[in-house]
Amino acid sequence: MTRLWFHARSYGWGWTPATIEGWLVVAAFVAATLINTGVLVYRTRAGSHSRSAMLAFLLAQAVCVGLVIAICWMTGERPRWRWGNQ
Numbered sequence: 001m002t003r004l005w006f007h008a009r010s011y012g013w014g015w016t017p018a019t020i021e022g023w024l025v026v027a028a029f030v031a032a033t034l035i036n037t038g039v040l041v042y043r044t045r046a047g048s049h050s051r052s053a054m055l056a057f058l059l060a061q062a063v064c065v066g067l068v069i070a071i072c073w074m075t076g077e078r079p080r081w082r083w084g085n086q
Contacts, residue, residue, distance in 0.1 A: 006076030
């Protein structure tokens, strides 16, 4: 069996990083979000239409979130709704 990068959360639905690889995925997601936000601020201040800048931000962020969910799904436990150690 391969080592899981993410464990299912004890409460609720989702994952928690369990290995260094999992933490690196989370760090990459945070970095991508910060860069994406910086680009949004730059485009907004540079006089770009705020609607197109916001649309580009939301699309890029949706891609990032989709990638993180896909990585968690492939390398982690199968999530289900949990309420404590059941």
